[in-house]
Amino acid sequence: MKKILIIGATSAIAENAARIWAKAGCLLFLVARSQERLDVISKDLIIRGAVGVDGFCMDLTQLDQQDIMLNAAYAFLGEIDVALIAHGTLSNQVACECSPELTLLEININALSVISLLTILANHFEERKSGMIAVISSVAGDRGRQSNYVYGSAKAMVTTFTSGLRQRLAKSNVSVLTIKPGFVDTPMTKSHKKGFLWAKPKAVAEQIVNACNSRGGIRYTPIFWGPIMMIIKLIPENIFKKLKL
Amino acid sequence: MKIQGWGRYPSLEAEVLTPSFDFECEGFIKNRVLIPRGLGRSYGDSSLSKIVLETPRIDRFISFNQRAGLLSCQAGVSIHEILDLVVPKGWFVPVTPGSSYVTVGGAIASDVHGKNHHIGGSFSQHLISFDILLGSGEKVTVTPAGMPDLFKATCGGMGLTGIILSATFQLIPIQSSSIGQRTMRANSLEEVCELFEVNTLSTYSVAWIDCLAKGKQMGRSLLMLGEHCVNGGLELGEQPKKSLLIDMPNWVLNPYSIKAFNFFYFHKPIFSPQRINLPYQPYFYPLDAINNWNRLYGKNGFIQYQFVVPKAVGVKGLKRILSIISKSNKGSFLAILKVFGKGNENYLSFPMEGYSLALDFKMESGIVELIKKLDAMVMEMGGRVYLTKDALMSEQMFKLTYPQWQIFEEVRSKYGAMGRFASNQSRRLGLQ
Numbered sequence: 105m106k107k108i109l110i111i112g113a114t115s116a117i118a119e120n121a122a123r124i125w126a127k128a129g130c131l132l133f134l135v136a137r138s139q140e141r142l143d144v145i146s147k148d149l150i151i152r153g154a155v156g157v158d159g160f161c162m163d164l165t166q167l168d169q170q171d172i173m174l175n176a177a178y179a180f181l182g183e184i185d186v187a188l189i190a191h192g193t194l195s196n197q198v199a200c201e202c203s204p205e206l207t208l209l210e211i212n213i214n215a216l217s218v219i220s221l222l223t224i225l226a227n228h229f230e231e232r233k234s235g236m237i238a239v240i241s242s243v244a245g246d247r248g249r250q251s252n253y254v255y256g257s258a259k260a261m262v263t264t265f266t267s268g269l270r271q272r273l274a275k276s277n278v279s280v281l282t283i284k285p286g287f288v289d290t291p292m293t294k295s296h297k298k299g300f301l302w303a304k305p306k307a308v309a310e311q312i313v314n315a316c317n318s319r320g321g322i323r324y325t326p327i328f329w330g331p332i333m334m335i336i337k338l339i340p341e342n343i344f345k346k347l348k349l
Numbered sequence: 350m351k352i353q354g355w356g357r358y359p360s361l362e363a364e365v366l367t368p369s370f371d372f373e374c375e376g377f378i379k380n381r382v383l384i385p386r387g388l389g390r391s392y393g394d395s396s397l398s399k400i401v402l403e404t405p406r407i408d409r410f411i412s413f414n415q416r417a418g419l420l421s422c423q424a425g426v427s428i429h430e431i432l433d434l435v436v437p438k439g440w441f442v443p444v445t446p447g448s449s450y451v452t453v454g455g456a457i458a459s460d461v462h463g464k465n466h467h468i469g470g471s472f473s474q475h476l477i478s479f480d481i482l483l484g485s486g487e488k489v490t491v492t493p494a495g496m497p498d499l500f501k502a503t504c505g506g507m508g509l510t511g512i513i514l515s516a517t518f519q520l521i522p523i524q525s526s527s528i529g530q531r532t533m534r535a536n537s538l539e540e541v542c543e544l545f546e547v548n549t550l551s552t553y554s555v556a557w558i559d560c561l562a563k564g565k566q567m568g569r570s571l572l573m574l575g576e577h578c579v580n581g582g583l584e585l586g587e588q589p590k591k592s593l594l595i596d597m598p599n600w601v602l603n604p605y606s607i608k609a610f611n612f613f614y615f616h617k618p619i620f621s622p623q624r625i626n627l628p629y630q631p632y633f634y635p636l637d638a639i640n641n642w643n644r645l646y647g648k649n650g651f652i653q654y655q656f657v658v659p660k661a662v663g664v665k666g667l668k669r670i671l672s673i674i675s676k677s678n679k680g681s682f683l684a685i686l687k688v689f690g691k692g693n694e695n696y697l698s699f700p701m702e703g704y705s706l707a708l709d710f711k712m713e714s715g716i717v718e719l720i721k722k723l724d725a726m727v728m729e730m731g732g733r734v735y736l737t738k739d740a741l742m743s744e745q746m747f748k749l750t751y752p753q754w755q756i757f758e759e760v761r762s763k764y765g766a767m768g769r770f771a772s773n774q775s776r777r778l779g780l781q
């Protein structure tokens with residue numbers, strides 16, 4: 105029986121991943137901002153086959169609460185085999201451009217709260233010498249674009265941080281997975297026009313759960329985003345700055 | 350965003366609201382006129398409106414009593430998801446339509462029927478209760494005895510009474526996930542109707558009918574009977590999935606190709622009366638194996654026409670309708686004949702005791718006229734057309750063939766649904 109911690113558990117991708125783990129008979133500890141949502145999802149996961157589900161309601165940017173939450177998670181799960189960090193907000197780029205406060209708030213949610221949590225978690229995992237830390241970053245972190253560089257730069261920090269963490273923890277037999285989803289049709293992206301590049305959260309979740317059984321690394325989901333981002337990263341800055349991406 | 354029904358005709362630009370939790374719906378319906386929409390499997394325009402509220406993200410299980418077979422879930426859960434959960438535990442849905450990709454909310458709003466209608470009735474007859482969000486923003490729990498008027502208006506009510514949020518219903522016990530199927534060949538319409546009568550004790554029965562066959566062969570069919578097996582385990586098994594990635598060119602389906610298909614299908618070797626055991630998926634949901642099978646009919650879409658005529662009209666009446674279809678040369682290979690049992694009391698429920706035929710017409714010139722002609726005959730015989738598949742019925746025909754429409758409107762008015770929940774279909778049919 106796998107013991108799994110999910111941060112941002114009410115996000116569409118995380119909930120779909122939790123359903124797969126529930127069906128496999130895992131023990132789940134869910135963290136999210138809304139108790140009401142946690143209750144509905146917990147009940148559902150038990151019916152789907154989870155051995156046990158407990159929840160913790162918190163705002164991840166309250167950094168001093170993170171320790172308390174992790175203590176509760178360890179008390180419920182015993183050990184953590186997989187930690188999936190999936191929380192975040194899709195910043196309103198235009199609004200951020202007018203407000204340094206909002207920009208820093210977005211960086212705080214999407215980068216700093218993740219970095220803080222990873223710092224604590226890494227030490228626990230390093231000590232135990234096993235387990236998987238999976239973090240949802242984004243293709244947006246691969247190169248800053250005018251349409252969403254605030255969100256993108258926060259994700260770039262997560263990507264770089266997890267890259268370093270992966271190297272450090274490899275010696276301790278701990279895997280670190282950086283997940284880079286492309287466009288996913290979730291409540292977070294409800295105001296976006298959907299096209300053929302868009303993936304369903306269920307499909308993305310399946311790939312994430314599969315990747316969590318691997319040795320970590322970087323995963324683009326769906327996989328075609330790998331080559332797309334490779335090309336985007338190769339465009340010379342002189343040309344890139346004139347593009348409307 | 351462009352939305353359409355499963356028949357891909359008609360389509361329209363709409364604002365699509367996608368709540369993830371039931372408690373978000375109240376905010377969404379405020380100051381808006383909209384129609385709820387599940388997985389969009391109704392064929393015509395019953396889930397189309399300028400604003401639609403999609404429910405498939407509201408898809409959690411609420412409780413499952415494994416001993417009694419009682420399941421509670423939110424309205425966006427699909428029958429597919431339910432079967433994945435309950436089949437391995439020895440339960441099955443009491444009534445299922447021909448696709449498992451319908452939501453529970455949609456199954457209630459269409460009061461769906463299946464191959465066991467003559468025994469099991471419609472989906473609503475197995476409901477213990479459901480929760481619905483009314484136009485006023487009030488959430489109420491409806492049981493058949495507690496609020497009979499709202500129950501009878503909502504079941505089969507095409508989403509026009511409010512947003513169904515969750516439901517509790519009774520499952521049926523099974524010993525195996527397989528279905529034992531027997532196939533019988535009938536050379537005429539009389540023969541197949543007689544076979545239906547002889548086999549009324551069979552749990553599931555449906556006939557595929559060659560509606561292009563003329564003269565003596567008119568109505569030649571394959572009757573398929575099914576029973577839940579007693580042995581064979583409760584495994585789900587994986588159904589291999591195929592996709593139609595592009596629209597089929599319009600010329601592929603023509604009278605000749607369909608005639609050829611029908612000929613070979615009718616004469617395929619069958620092992621009657623020997624039984625073959627099939628997993629439940631290919632038995633109940635053969636088309637679910639192909640994602641987007643609706644692209645088969647090309648980019649103009651198709652009309653699925655399903656009507657029922659009372660038993661008193663008999664084989665004779667059915668024959669008159671069939672002869673129009675076979676003469677038109679427009680019928681397709683998916684024509685399904687079913688003998689219904691008694692109808693229920695819901696105001697807009699489709700089934701009535703009699704013969705029901707469902708067939709696809711590729712949308713092309715002449716189809717609208719053909720359907721108008723069929724409509725007139727169905728109306729004259731005292732039958733009706735299934736609202737879930739309809740895209741063309743006139744207001745006059747609706748009001749004549751669904752005589753309880755006025756009570757339906759009174760109940761809608763009583764519960765604050767008028768002017769709040771409306772679809773292109775409800776406007777066409779003259780509902781307020």
